[in-house]
Amino acid sequence: MNKKEKYREEDNKIENQKGITLLVLVIMIIVLLILAGITIGAITGDNGIIGNAGQAKEESEIANEREIVNTATVQAMGNNKYGNIEQNELQEQLNKITGDGKTEVNDLDDEFEVAFIESKRYYIVDKDGNVGDVQQIVDDESPGILTGSGTKENPYVIRSIEDLVVFSNMTNGAGMKLKEDGTTEEILEEDSFTGKYVILDTTLNFKSKLSYVDSKRKDFGDINKNGVVEELREELMNSIGFTPINNFSGYFNGNNYEIQNIYINRDTEAGLFVGTNYIEKIENIGMTGNITSMQSNAVGICTYSNIIENCWNKANITSEGGNVAGICRFSTSIKNCYNTGDVITTRTQNRAGGICYDLSGTVGTIENCYNKGDITGTLYTGGIAAGGVNKTTIVINCYNEGDISGISSVGGILGINGENIENCYNLGNVKASGNSYGGGIVGSNSKIVNHCYNKGNISGNYVGGIEGSMGARK
Numbered sequence: 001m002n003k004k005e006k007y008r009e010e011d012n013k014i015e016n017q018k019g020i021t022l023l024v025l026v027i028m029i030i031v032l033l034i035l036a037g038i039t040i041g042a043i044t045g046d047n048g049i050i051g052n053a054g055q056a057k058e059e060s061e062i063a064n065e066r067e068i069v070n071t072a073t074v075q076a077m078g079n080n081k082y083g084n085i086e087q088n089e090l091q092e093q094l095n096k097i098t099g100d101g102k103t104e105v106n107d108l109d110d111e112f113e114v115a116f117i118e119s120k121r122y123y124i125v126d127k128d129g130n131v132g133d134v135q136q137i138v139d140d141e142s143p144g145i146l147t148g149s150g151t152k153e154n155p156y157v158i159r160s161i162e163d164l165v166v167f168s169n170m171t172n173g174a175g176m177k178l179k180e181d182g183t184t185e186e187i188l189e190e191d192s193f194t195g196k197y198v199i200l201d202t203t204l205n206f207k208s209k210l211s212y213v214d215s216k217r218k219d220f221g222d223i224n225k226n227g228v229v230e231e232l233r234e235e236l237m238n239s240i241g242f243t244p245i246n247n248f249s250g251y252f253n254g255n256n257y258e259i260q261n262i263y264i265n266r267d268t269e270a271g272l273f274v275g276t277n278y279i280e281k282i283e284n285i286g287m288t289g290n291i292t293s294m295q296s297n298a299v300g301i302c303t304y305s306n307i308i309e310n311c312w313n314k315a316n317i318t319s320e321g322g323n324v325a326g327i328c329r330f331s332t333s334i335k336n337c338y339n340t341g342d343v344i345t346t347r348t349q350n351r352a353g354g355i356c357y358d359l360s361g362t363v364g365t366i367e368n369c370y371n372k373g374d375i376t377g378t379l380y381t382g383g384i385a386a387g388g389v390n391k392t393t394i395v396i397n398c399y400n401e402g403d404i405s406g407i408s409s410v411g412g413i414l415g416i417n418g419e420n421i422e423n424c425y426n427l428g429n430v431k432a433s434g435n436s437y438g439g440g441i442v443g444s445n446s447k448i449v450n451h452c453y454n455k456g457n458i459s460g461n462y463v464g465g466i467e468g469s470m471g472a473r474k
Helices: 003-035 040-044 049-078 087-098 161-172 232-237
Strands: 103-107 111-116 121-126 156-158 176-178 184-186 197-200 251-266 279-293 302-309 316-319 328-335 343-345 364-367 393-396 404-406 414-422 430-432 437-439 442-450 462-464 467-469
Touching: 049 087, 049 111, 049 121, 087 103, 087 111, 156 161, 161 176, 161 232, 430 437, 430 462
Parallel strands: 156 197, 197 251, 251 279, 279 302, 279 316, 302 328, 316 343, 328 364, 364 393, 393 414, 404 430, 414 442, 437 462, 442 467
Antiparallel strands: 103 111, 111 121, 176 184, 437 442, 437 467, 462 467
16 A cells, blocks of 8 residues: 555545544434433424524525625626626626636626526526525426326426426417427317416526526427517517416415516416416415506406415506406405506506405405505506405405506595405505596495595595595495
8 A cells, every 4th residue: 555545545534533423423412402301303393403504504605695696796887887787797706706617697688697506596686786585596307397296285386487388388278288208299178277286386587597497498389479489488578478377277376486577468368377267276476577468457466266365466567458456356355465566557447456456256355465556547446456346345454555546436445345444544645537536545335444544645526535435334
């Protein structure tokens, strides 16, 4: 044995001894904790000591990555005579801090994404140098195939943009899906996923190449119907954009993730979920981007759902020919939802609501919701709901901060026809421009208004700080 081999053998012995010593130390600590009355579950459980330590480590890593991105962004802007961010300069500054090959910068037109290769995390940097929240690079071994069986215990899982596109194609009965061998297969029948469970496994950003397994693939065909087969990301960000999920009648759980920078621009009904079927329940999902219908209704989350909980919309919702709402068209129960996007309809006799534009069923309830977007309607318009023929709308513990404007029956909380409005307040300006009613809480016709107040400015021909016109009272 020569000296080099001898030294290597001694180094290996030392490393092994270190490993054994560390293992013994960990065991001793666990034994001491147990003797002190701390259970194994408290040590190793989901909220145990070891789990919390792992979470703290991850939070520390994320904070460090954000600081690196912030520092590199400031330096890149400082090196540009106009204070702009250039892709090459930002990459160069990141390389100086982390070393070559540790990060990757992608140009998203008006934003940049900075990916950390080892941690598989990335951050969006806007043109002003603001760094967004941490996001995960998608990890999908079978993109375009919904894994799972659709049961509550083993739901279908959406892990990438490819999965979301196939989910939409399956509900529409058109387009392509992928097979196990990676080839495509044309979809010929609609699937409403009746009674099935579907979950979202991560935030998906339509602009980000890192939300696709392969953003350049063309095997999904002409999704946006412009006559040209483009790369998948381009298909979804141009012309009519993403095709809404249609007539889904199962359960959808977003797991508190978002669908970001969605782009829908079409003549027919627009939203993440559309169609005449009622979704059993949709929960824990958020939206950002732009959703437009030229001739029909437009919503952020869905048209119909029996139950909607913990959903939010930050997308701008626009229609030139239909009703509009930040969250949904119809539902029997909406809880813990909010809207911050602008919601606009321009055609006469159309309704607009920050959360919904009407409720359905014998009794419809909106509870613990708020709106901060500007809402513009032409018929009934409300910061929370527009209202309509259903006179059993119940609104509890809701508030509005956006500016609300419309022509007929305009309210900070509800446009028209409330059964019971309780513990609500309005801070936004309310403008009724037609020969009709405007109120800080309700435009017209609410049976009961309890414990509500208004601080917004109310303008119009027939206006009131709380109600523009009182209906029958209990």
